[in-house]
Each structure stands twice: as structure tokens, then as C-alpha cells.
Amino acid sequence: MVFTEERKEDKIKGLKEDRKIVYLIGDSSCTGYREAVKKELAGEAEVVYPEENGRCSQYVLLMLRTWSGLCDPQKVAVIQFNAGHWDISHWNDEPISLTSVEEYCKNIVRIADSLKHFYPNAKIVFATTMPMNPNGQNSVNFRYTHEIERYNEAVKKTLAGKIPVNDLFAEAKDFPAEKFLDYCHLTDEANAEIGKQGAAYLRKLL
Numbered sequence: 001m002v003f004t005e006e007r008k009e010d011k012i013k014g015l016k017e018d019r020k021i022v023y024l025i026g027d028s029s030c031t032g033y034r035e036a037v038k039k040e041l042a043g044e045a046e047v048v049y050p051e052e053n054g055r056c057s058q059y060v061l062l063m064l065r066t067w068s069g070l071c072d073p074q075k076v077a078v079i080q081f082n083a084g085h086w087d088i089s090h091w092n093d094e095p096i097s098l099t100s101v102e103e104y105c106k107n108i109v110r111i112a113d114s115l116k117h118f119y120p121n122a123k124i125v126f127a128t129t130m131p132m133n134p135n136g137q138n139s140v141n142f143r144y145t146h147e148i149e150r151y152n153e154a155v156k157k158t159l160a161g162k163i164p165v166n167d168l169f170a171e172a173k174d175f176p177a178e179k180f181l182d183y184c185h186l187t188d189e190a191n192a193e194i195g196k197q198g199a200a201y202l203r204k205l206l
Contacts, residue, residue, distance in 0.1 A: 005062075008066055009050065009066055009070045010069065012071055015048070019045055019046045020046070021046045021047075021048055021071055021075050021077055022045045022048070022076075022078045022206070023049065023078070023079040024048070024079075024080055024081075025049065025054055026054045026127065027085055028053050028185060029085065029129070029130055029168075029184070029185070029186075030054065030127075032185060032191040032194075033191040034049050036191055036194065036195020036198075036199070037199045039195070040196055040199030040200075041199050045078075046071075048070055050063070050067045050070065054083055055086045056083055056087045057099060057104060057107035057111065058099070058107060059086075060081065061110060064111070064114050073122075076119040076122040077121065077122060077123065078123050079119060079122045079125065080127050080166060080198065080202060081112075081115065081124075081125070081126060082127040082129065082168070084151060085129055085184060086098060087107075087151070088143040088147050089141040089143045090141060091141045101150060104151055104155065105155050108155050109158060109162070112126065112162065112163050123164075124163045125166050126164075126165050127198070128156070128165060129148050130172040130186075130194075131148055131149075131175075131184075132145045132148065132184050133184060134176065135180075137180075137183040139184070152167075166201050166202075168197075168198070171193075171194060172190070172194065175190060
């Protein structure tokens with residue numbers, strides 16, 4: 001019997017041995033733009049990612065060992081990770097976020113340190129949390145753009161001098177409501193824009 005905490009994902013088949021690997025980890029925001037990153041980097045790098053939603057920073061920490069089975073960790077050149085929307089959300093209508101800003105910053109550093117442990121040759125990048133739909137629509141587990149900004153600014157200060165930050169919030173902060181599918185998820189067109197920016201940023205690190 002293999003218990004959940006001991007399980008590793010099966011390696012992705014068909015990865016070209018002569019190409020560097022870009023690894024993307026994140027929540028549904030990442031799920032939205034990761035295919036665009038893969039398309040932009042086609043022929044330059046293999047882009048891999050866990051199929052599941054990375055959810056909150058605590059969940060990412062729990063799953064890093066499991067996800068390390070997706071490819072040869074020694075061949076991973078760049079990793080971009082994010083977590084934030086779930087951490088900042090007010091679950092079950094609570095007045096406080098799931099994760100305090102102080103604990104969030106600690107978790108992000110712990111994730112970065114663990115990634116350096118599992119992928120010793122990789123450059124680690126953190127991606128900031130993108131804003132909510134400017135039309136005011138919200139989720140049942142609500143959060144607000146001003147909260148997202150506060151968490152982003154805190155984590156950027158925490159990571160200064162440790163790892164680079166890809167500021168996707170800055171990239172998306174002026175997106176109109178028409179570029180959102182709902183309260184925080186982007187349209188295919190908007191995800192293509194984010195993916196193009198992300199690929200350009202990651203390409204410089206390959």
C-alpha cells in the first residue's frame with residue numbers, strides 16, 4: 001500500500017531529453033495561462049505542470065514531494081510558482097482570510113526553499129496574485145483587490161534578495177471587466193496575453 005503522503009506523480013511521457021524544463025505550479029490562474037506559456041516556449045523548452053489546482057500555499061507545500069515525480073528534477077531549469085487567491089479568500093464568510101499575511105509570506109519562503117531542495121539546478125520565480133474583476137463580482141469565498149495588493153506587496157518585500165518576482169498583478173491590473181470570465185478568472189484572450197508575458201520573462205532565465 002502506498003499512502004498519499006508517500007505517493008509521487010508518474011513522469012510525463014514524451015519529454016525531449018535535449019530541452020530544458022520549465023515547471024509551472026499554481027492555482028486556477030496558472031491553469032488559465034499555462035498552455036499559452038507552453039505554446040510560446042515550444043521548441044525552446046518543455047513546459048510541465050501538475051494537472052491539479054495548487055489551491056493555497058499550504059497545499060502547495062504538502063504536494064511538492066508528490067509533484068516532484070513529474071519529471072527528472074535535475075533537468076528542471078526554471079520554476080514559476082504562485083499561490084494567493086485561496087489564501088486571501090474569506091472561507092465560509094469568515095471575517096479573516098484563510099491565511100494571515102504574515103503566515104502567507106512564511107509559506108511562500110518555505111515553498112521556495114523546498115523547491116530549491118527538490119530541484120537543485122532550477123531558478124525559482126514567484127508570480128504575484130492577479131486582481132479581481134473590476135466590475136465588483138465576487139466569489140462565495142470573497143476577497144478584494146485591495147487585499148490582494150497588500151499580500152503582494154508584503155511577499156515582494158519578503159522575497160527581495162531571495163528570488164525574483166514576476167509581477168503578474170501589474171500586468172493584469174488595468175484589464176477591463178471584458179477580459180474576465182467571472183470574479184477572477186480570465187478569458188482565453190487575456191490568458192494568452194499573460195502567457196506571452198510569462199514566457200518572455202521565463203525565457204530570459206533559461
